[in-house]
Amino acid sequence: MTNTSVLAEIDRRADDLVSLTCDLVAFDTTVRGSAGEPARDEADLQEYLAHRLRAAGATADVFTPAPGSLPVSPQTPAGLGFDGRPQLIARFPGTGGGRSLLFNGHIDVVSAEPMAAWSSDPFRAEVRGGRLYGRGTCDMKGGIAAAVVAAEALAALGVRLPGDLLINTATDEEWNGAGTLASVHHGVRADAAIVPEPTDLDVVTAQRGILGGTVTVAGRPGHAEHPPGDWRAGGAVNAIEKTLPVLAALQRLRERWAADPAHRHPLLPPPSIVPTIIRGGEWWVTYPASCEVALDITYLPVQADEGGWASRVRDDIERTVRAACAADEWLTAHPPRFAWDTELPPAEVGSGHPLAGRLAACATALGRTPRVLGEPSWTDAATLTRYGRTPAVCLGPTATRPDGSPTLHTIDEYIEVSDLVDTAKALALAAVELTGPA
Structure with missing residues (x-):
């Protein structure tokens, strides 16, 4: 043969x-x-x-x-x-x-x-x-x-x-x-x-490994055509607008990962964080009470923990978002919530x-x-x-x-x-x- x-x-x-x-x-x-x-x-x-x-x-x-x-x-x-x-x-x-x-x-x-x-x-x-x-x-x-x-x-x-x-x-x-x-x-x-x-x-x-999850930002409903008032006194808070600093923080983290020499691989693209789905609001004339963003995260073998999983990546993301929220009194009092689901090791x-x-x-x-x-x-x-x-x-x-x-x-x-x-x-x-x- x-x-x-x-x-x-x-x-x-x-x-x-x-x-x-x-x-x-x-x-x-x-x-x-x-x-x-x-x-x-x-x-x-x-x-x-x-x-x-x-x-x-x-x-x-x-x-x-x-x-x-x-x-x-x-x-x-x-x-x-x-x-x-x-x-x-x-x-x-x-x-x-x-x-x-x-x-x-x-x-x-x-x-x-x-x-x-x-x-x-x-x-x-x-x-x-x-x-x-x-x-x-x-x-x-x-x-x-x-x-x-x-x-x-x-x-x-x-x-x-x-x-x-x-x-x-x-x-x-x-x-x-x-x-x-x-x-x-x-x-x-x-x-x-x-x-x-x-x-x-x-x-x-x-x-690369893959991590899927969502981040949910809380707001407080109220009539969108009226001034929201002071949230400390029960006023409305727009959850969609409060999501903007969270997205900005994730973007900065993605850029930091890409620029970090420790995150360079001869065959793989840099790690990344991509918002893929956003859901927010309950009615078109109501300040949204919550906003949820789905995230698709890819990470390199060097970022994995001892078992190959993304615990370090999760910690880095959550720590970065918490730090970005420290300048906002509402987000400090009502921090974004993370829920992690699909995880595939590199x-x-x-x-x-x-x-x-x-x-x-x-x-x-x-x-x-x-x-x-x-x-x-x-x-x-x-x-x-x-x-x-x-x-x-x-x-x-x-x-x-x-x-x-x-x-x-x-x-x-x-x-x-x-x-x-x-x-x-x-x-x-x-x-x-x-x-x-x-």
Whole structure:
């Protein structure tokens, strides 16, 4: 068996690769927004993949994590269950003596709304002009299809890898990464892992952590068309206006983080704080009694605490806001309240790790010029690296339009068919390369 024969086999399966991606897109696996939200088509998709992988010679375990089986952490909200959202672990056994390799991917997708804005049905993928359009084609059902077809091609050629090749498809990555976390606690582990998230076939070895939360500023209602009076005597206070110094403080902190040499990373953007949702007021002629701002915070590995979490980041934010409020008597007497929710820890596999270089060589063999980069957001590779004792990197299809804007999470999301095929080729070559003798 040669690399040439592997690549030729995947070329032969190109139409099947597109068809498989279309099949996966047709399952509505829109991410849930809360622990109690009912499941959609997650179980059907996992059983579909399990049947296909078993037919190719793999063992496949489709399991539903028990409620409360995950350790309590900032990543796993109280009451989290997986009813109707199973995880899949498939294994192509090696001959022995080699290293194991894991392909991991998430089956959930972000909402396709507003669906009326799409040029075609987002859950009926179609090819137009060499591009496959549909929700999840890029992020990341195309990557999952590429991993499956890569494994099927090797099996069809009779390739017996020295080490095991595993495929883990998980839920909830777009929310809190709980599916891969549950898979790790179920026993998913390998000597190395590749997550075929869209990367333009670059190798991503580092990613920032994410912290989500809200800050709520109190006011006092009153008729907006009358002078508010003295708040000390019961007068009205405009919560929206009192939120302005809080936002200014957060902006200054973001700028301070960006300018701090200690917060520079060779592969990652600086840490950031972005207000993303604001809710305030009760009636258009009433001084607002409260104003709530949702925050999306990204932070670097160096900012994480000993457990990888964002306690230091939270403390820095709250301390900065309290200091900014000290000049305002109302805010001193009624300090803003913080509530922290989603938290995803950062992780990195050093750019000098052999996994990065050997995977880049697989992409180079396809005529690509892969770079070693950082991911400004977050992927399940962090969970595998930090908690699964499995160094994980990302490599997958192109995620940018010619103008540089992203295709993932957008209206008319698409993947280049040629990229889909190249991703499958790179993963197949990586399976041969990385499962060799330990």
